[in-house]
Amino acid sequence: MSRVSSTAEPPSSVDPPSSDGVALPALLREARARKRWSQWDLALELAVSQRHVSFVELGRSRPSRALLLRWLDLLGAPLVLRNQALLSAGYAPAYDDSPWAAGALREARRAASHLLQSHEPWPALLLDGRWDVLAANSGVAWLLDAIGSTVRPPPTDEAPTTAAPLNLLDLAMGDLGSAILNLDEAAASLLGQLRHEMATEPSLRPRVEALAALVPAQEDPVRFPPTLTTRYASRHGELSFLSMFTTFGAPHSVTLTSLRIELMFPADEFTRSVVGRP
Known part of the structure; x- marks a missing residue:
């Protein structure tokens, strides 16, 4: 079986915790666990290597904003968790969080x-x-x-x-x-x-x-x-x-x-x- 080519960025330092104290790797691992997908399943859907998925989940590599959004969409992550993951990765939130009275x-x-x-x-x-x-x-x-x-x-x-x-x-x-x-x-x-x-x-x-x-x-x-x-x-x-x-x-x-x-x-x-x- 041929290996899926990686579109990964070079490994970077471990991501800092998000505003609620949860780091990006933990958020992504938990989201994948709820979906009951393996790293290989996710890699195939994202068209990246399993190695890159592993590196991101270990905090050794940071995905691009576009890749992270697609990653979270595939896993069906709630919008609140998508915003948390984006913040943890150093990106601006993608989804409006206005209060009900807004x-x-x-x-x-x-x-x-x-x-x-x-x-x-x-x-x-x-x-x-x-x-x-x-x-x-x-x-x-x-x-x-x-x-x-x-x-x-x-x-x-x-x-x-x-x-x-x-x-x-x-x-x-x-x-x-x-x-x-x-x-x-x-x-x-x-x-x-x-x-x-x-x-x-x-x-x-x-x-x-x-x-x-x-x-x-x-x-x-x-x-x-x-x-x-x-x-x-x-x-x-x-x-x-x-x-x-x-x-x-x-x-x-x-x-x-x-x-x-x-x-x-x-x-x-x-x-x-x-x-x-x-």
Whole structure:
């Protein structure tokens, strides 16, 4: 088998750590491990030698900016990690990291607000990567009131609130969780998702560990249901909801990649008949 020719630059000194203390070699090794590719697999896709991939992952060579961007794209690295890798290699970030309140994201806020309001009277909320609630519609306020919670979510409008964020995971371990009749099932399902998300949002770890401590080990059911239905005890009776998550398509913004809207739908006729009732 002929060897793939290398387009590598000459070896350079070990890359300094990025702004969060993680060096480029470690970022690239971890990204490749998540993809479950060998160095040879990656070298073939990049049309460089396996030796060059090894040198970069050891910090003995620095890739060009173009090669690094293609490298990270092939591995499907999240945008936040791509920016970290570029900074660590001494290059400017490629992806916008404006906060949700920034003018550049005004149209995205309008779109999110429209979707939240259009989903009423069913509950819907906008979450960031830390599971902070950035906005919620009147259906969420109704559900919290129905279960006896005094918590009030941020409103559904285009102006981001400056108040301390309400975190959905904290709520799940507090007022909301105390009203969930199948909390063990719901929390176990959520934990699987959160453990995956910790790879790109390390700040989740304390809350994930706290939630895990509350969930007893569960045996796998003989057959899983088509989707998780969360059941709540309320003053109206038992309410059942299933959820759908929606995200922004093809975002080139670090902030937008972390956002998702949870749309809650009634899972039975009783819930459908009482949602929105005083």
